[in-house]
Amino acid sequence: MATFHSTRSHTHSYTAKQAIRKGIADDGGLLVTDSLGERQVDVASLIGKPYKDIAYEVLSVLLPDFSEDDLRDCIDQAYGAQWDDDRITPVHDLGDGDYVLELFHGPTCAFKDVALQILPRFMSYAMKDAGGAERVMIVTATSGDTGKAALAGFADAEGTGITVFYPQGKVSHVQELQMTTQRGANVRVCAVEGNFDDAQSRVKEIFADEDLAQALRMDDHVVLSSANSINVGRLVPQVVYYFSAYAQLVESGKIALGDRVEFVVPTGNFGDVLAGYYAKLLGLPVKDLVVASNSNNVLFDFLVTGTYNRQRPFYETISPSMDILVSSNLERMLYYLCEKDTRLIQMLMNDLNHWGAYEVPPQLLQRIRAIFNTGWADEDQVRAMIAECWKEHGYLIDPHTACGYFVMHEMPHDEDTPRVLLATASPYKFPRVVGESLGLDVPESDFACMDLLAEHTGTAAPQMLRDLEQATVRFTQSTSVEGMTEVVRDAADAL
Structure with a gap:
C-alpha cells in the first residue's frame, strides 16, 4: 500500500485517506508518495x-486505499449533472495540430471544479x-477560482465547514460575487488586506499552529485541512484530464x-502543470x-535560471488567478x-523562508529543463491573443488561457507534435x-459586458x-x- 510523507522529511507516514484529511505535513512540507510511477x-x-471510467483507472492507481465501491461513488457524485458537457473536459480542435482542453464546464466555470x-467526497x-x-x-x-469551486463543493457537506480567504480588490468582480453570494450554512468568506501570497502564507502558518490545532480539537472537535492543491486530494483528480485529452x-x-x-499550461501555483508531470510518470x-x-513571471525566471526569487515586484494583472509569487506545488x-x-x-x-530565494544545483536544473x-x-x-484567437479561429478564450495561447x-514547435492548450476558465468570468480585447465599447456593468459579448x-454566457447579477451578497467581512x-476560530465555533 502506498504511503505518503512530507517532502521535507520521512518522520511520519500516512495512507492516502489520511493524507487527504491532513492536507499539509506538520513540518510545512507537502505530502508525496515514493511509489508514484x-x-x-x-x-x-x-x-x-467515458470520463468516469478514465477517472477510476487513474485514481485507483494514485489513491490505492480507496475501495472500488468508494472510489466509484466519489466519481459518480463528482461528474454528473452539474457539468454541461458529458465529456467533462472536452477537447476543441483549433486546426494545424493545435487543440484546446476545455476545463470550464463545471458548476463554477473554472478548471478547479474538476x-x-x-x-x-474524498474527505467524507x-x-x-x-x-x-x-x-x-x-x-x-484563493487567487480567484479555487475559492468558489471549493465553496460549491463543500457547501452543506456533512461534517465539514469551509473558510475561504481572497485578496481584497485583486480578483475579478465576477469571481468576487461568486464567492460572496455562496449559499450554505457551513461556509465563511473573508477578504484579506493583502495579495494572494500574503493570504496563502498565513494559511500555511495557521496549519502549522499547534496551539490553535489543539484548541480547535478540544473546544470544537474540529480539525483543519486544505482545499488548495497543497492537498493531494485536490491535486490528483487533475491528472485525469490529461489522460482524457489524450484518449479523445x-x-x-x-x-x-x-x-x-x-x-501548454497557464499556471501560477504550479499544481495544474504538476498534474501533467504525474500523468507522465x-x-x-x-x-x-x-x-x-x-x-x-517568477516561474519563468526559475525554469530558465534555476533561481527562485520571490523578492520582486508584484503586479495586479488581467489574469488575476495567476498573480502568485510563491508557487507551492513547485516543492x-x-x-x-x-x-x-x-x-x-x-x-x-x-x-526561501529566510531569504526569499533559493537556487537549485545545476544538475537538478538540467533534469527540470528536460521536462518543463x-x-x-x-x-x-x-x-492581443484574445483578439487573435477570436479572429483566426472564432474561439473565445479568457485572459489566463490567452497567456498560454501566446x-x-x-x-519553437515540432510540427509533428500535437499541442494541447489547457483552457482554465470561461471567458465570461472576465x-x-x-x-x-475584442475592441468592444464595454459598459460599466460586468453583466452588461456579458450581454454585449x-x-x-x-x-452564450453560462447561466x-x-x-450573479441578482444574487444576494452574504459576506462582506474583511x-x-x-x-x-x-x-478561522470564529468559523470553527459556529460549525
Whole structure:
C-alpha cells in the first residue's frame, strides 16, 4: 500500500485517506508518495471510455486505499449533472495540430471544479475511516477560482465547514460575487488586506499552529485541512484530464496511440502543470510540459535560471488567478526530480523562508529543463491573443488561457507534435477584459459586458454567471493578514 510523507522529511507516514484529511505535513512540507510511477496506467485501455471510467483507472492507481465501491461513488457524485458537457473536459480542435482542453464546464466555470467536485467526497470517506467523531474545517486562500469551486463543493457537506480567504480588490468582480453570494450554512468568506501570497502564507502558518490545532480539537472537535492543491486530494483528480485529452485525440483519429503530445499550461501555483508531470510518470506519452506565466513571471525566471526569487515586484494583472509569487506545488516537483532528497528540499525551503530565494544545483536544473519548458506574456500580449484567437479561429478564450495561447505560438514547435492548450476558465468570468480585447465599447456593468459579448460573438454566457447579477451578497467581512486566525476560530465555533 502506498504511503505518503512530507517532502521535507520521512518522520511520519500516512495512507492516502489520511493524507487527504491532513492536507499539509506538520513540518510545512507537502505530502508525496515514493511509489508514484511504480504502477502505470494502461493508456490503450482508456480509448473510447467515458470520463468516469478514465477517472477510476487513474485514481485507483494514485489513491490505492480507496475501495472500488468508494472510489466509484466519489466519481459518480463528482461528474454528473452539474457539468454541461458529458465529456467533462472536452477537447476543441483549433486546426494545424493545435487543440484546446476545455476545463470550464463545471458548476463554477473554472478548471478547479474538476478536483473540487470530488475532494469533498474524498474527505467524507477519509473522515469515516478516522471514526467520524471530529469535523473538518477547510481553510483555503484563493487567487480567484479555487475559492468558489471549493465553496460549491463543500457547501452543506456533512461534517465539514469551509473558510475561504481572497485578496481584497485583486480578483475579478465576477469571481468576487461568486464567492460572496455562496449559499450554505457551513461556509465563511473573508477578504484579506493583502495579495494572494500574503493570504496563502498565513494559511500555511495557521496549519502549522499547534496551539490553535489543539484548541480547535478540544473546544470544537474540529480539525483543519486544505482545499488548495497543497492537498493531494485536490491535486490528483487533475491528472485525469490529461489522460482524457489524450484518449479523445486517439479516439478521434488526431493522433495514433503512443504519439507524444505537448501540453501548454497557464499556471501560477504550479499544481495544474504538476498534474501533467504525474500523468507522465504514470505512463502518458508526454513530450514536454510548457509553463505559461503572466507578468508575475517568477516561474519563468526559475525554469530558465534555476533561481527562485520571490523578492520582486508584484503586479495586479488581467489574469488575476495567476498573480502568485510563491508557487507551492513547485516543492513537489523539486522533490521528485532531486531524487527524493528531503534534506535538499528542507534546505531550499528554509532559504526561501529566510531569504526569499533559493537556487537549485545545476544538475537538478538540467533534469527540470528536460521536462518543463516555459514562456510568459505581458498585458498587451494577453489582450492581443484574445483578439487573435477570436479572429483566426472564432474561439473565445479568457485572459489566463490567452497567456498560454501566446506562449504556445511564440515557442519553437515540432510540427509533428500535437499541442494541447489547457483552457482554465470561461471567458465570461472576465467579460470586461475579453470585450475590451475584442475592441468592444464595454459598459460599466460586468453583466452588461456579458450581454454585449454574447451578442457580438454569438456565444452564450453560462447561466450561473449571468444569474450573479441578482444574487444576494452574504459576506462582506474583511481582515488584516494577522486577523485571519481569529476568523478561522470564529468559523470553527459556529460549525
